Amino acid sequence: MFRPQLVTITCPQCGVPFQTPVFSIIDVKRQPELKTALLSGQLNAARCPSCGRVSYIAGPLLYHDPDKEFLAVYIPMQANIPESERQKIIGELTNALMNALPAEKRKGYLFTPQQFFDLEHLVRKILELDGVTQEMLEASQRKIELLEKLLNLQGDEMAFNMTVAENRELLDREFFMILSDTIERYKALGQENQVKALEALRERLMPLTEFGQRLLKQRKAVEALGPRPTREQVQQAILDGDLDEAEAIAIAALPMMDYAFFQWLADRIEGASGEERERLEAKRDLILKLLDTLRKIEEESARAAARIAEELIKAQDLERAIQEYAPLINETVIETLVAELAAAQAQGATELAARIQKVLDTLQEMVSQAIPPEMTLIFELLEADYPAGTKALIEQKRELVNDQFIAMLDAFIEDAQKNSSYDPKTRDDLVRFLKNIRVQATLLARK
Ligand SMILES: [Zn+2]
Incomplete structure (x- = not known):
């Protein structure tokens, strides 16, 4: 596996600096999940821990598919790197790849990587090698454009229906897949409003299209x-x-x-x-x-998880490794570690078991550290009764009731007011509750 590099970036939205892993070598055979990330535009996407804004980090990228004997290097145009420097970067990346390959796999094509200056061209080339034709790509592009158009036309019923009627042949299985993928992507980014709008669009299109009607029929059968x-x-x-x-x-x-x-x-x-x-x-x-x-x-995801688990278990600097692999550490990785811990214990491999336990503990610790204690207090207050329970909690944790806490509470109130996924009554109740807490907290802070 090729380890990503930890780089520090400054969030363009809120100015908070944070560390994020950046992958610069993709070997499809070793880490197919990175190819998926690249093709879906999610590679090297850094999410600000403070405001949630996602930034894409453009850096040099070496892409290797040994089965297709394809090696490509992408160096971003905007980097404005002189030719000598460019050759040096390509040389370093290629060497890192070569050194990781057994001697018999070091073939001629590895010495002449195809150069790309535009990430989109590289993605198109990769798709082409997968058998996706130019016509198929153009059709997908038209579907993406249609999706955007329909999203904007949601308020204009006549124009909406006309556009649907004119583009019937584009509203097929692939269109609905693009729509679902887009919804998942916005969900992952926490963009609730976009998710709502897209879901509403999907519901509306279902009875109007042949493929949508199939989905409806399937849904009814399950219900x-x-x-x-x-x-x-x-x-x-x-x-x-x-x-x-x-x-x-x-x-x-x-x-x-x-x-x-x-x-x-x-x-x-x-x-x-x-x-x-x-x-x-x-x-x-x-x-x-x-x-x-x-x-x-399932097998693919289990293999990917096992690779990450292995890297973590054998890591010299565990905290750093966890930071580097953060985007790839998911539930399956945790489940793999838990299963490996049980296996190690059963075999009496106490040293290995202790090592895995340490990985799990450190993961746990790093996750809880990522949530500021003030935020934890807000969640605890939401569970308490107003006014007696909340007052007691605020007094008990008074060292956390500072300006930072009030600012977080204000941001929380603002979010709740804007959140359209609540029904109006729940939202009003929540906002009133939060504002009451704010009064209690401010009174206490003044004492
Ligand atoms: Zn930010």
Whole structure:
């Protein structure tokens, strides 16, 4: 694995300096998740810990795909680097890659990396190597533009409906995938308003488009099953439904898609004939394919998590390693570490177990440190009763009740007032509660 570099940047929005990892070498074979990040525009995105603003860090990038024997180097145009310096950077990156490769893998193409000055060109080249044609890219681009247009037209019903009618052929599966991805991206950025607008757009487009109607039909089939369907209900629904419905039900009832299920289905197929048999076989093939895809995704994410866990376990400077890998440390990594800890303990590998325990403890500690104590107090106050409970808490933690605390409370109140995901009554109650706390806190601070 190639370790990212920790760089310090200053948030362009709030001016707070913070450290963030920057990846400069992507080896697709070793860290496929970095390729995904690059293609989705999430590579080297730094989120300000103070205000949440995301900045993209443009730095040199070496991209290596050994299976395709493709090596590319991207050096940002705006960096304005003289040619000699450029060659030096390319040399350093290539050497770092070479040194990590076994001798038999050091092939000729590694000496002549293709140069890119524009990240978009590099991304396009990578997609092209994956079999994505120019026409496909252009079609995707048109769908992205259509998405933006429809988002802006939400208030103008006539223009909205006309645009939908004129672009029917673009409103397909891929369009809805782009829409879902965009929603996920804004969710990750915590941009609630964008998420709401996009979700509303999706709901509105569903009945108006052929693919959307399929999604609606699938949703209805799953809803009809209720929250806790029995095995028999799931089997019956798969028998009764068409292919789309059977697929949605299989996803919703995934743990039931086991050996017993396929045995039952095989018996049904055995007992059927003609068209009925073909329909059942098509459903079986579809569900098998679906399980296969999901298994591959899960394996990929488990492999990625295992690599990160290993890096953390063997790290010399643990805190630094955690900071470097922060963007890649997710729930699966934690689960992997917990499982490896249990395995080490079971095998009596006490030294390894202690090492893993230390990684977990340090992770825990660093996460709790990231939340300022004043913010923790606000969360605690939200759980308390007003006025007696909140007053007692404020007095108990009076050393935290300072200007910083009041400023955070004000920002919190402002956020709550703007947050459209609450219904108006909940929001008003919350804002009133927070303002009451503010009065209590200010009175105490004056004492
Ligand atoms: Zn900031």
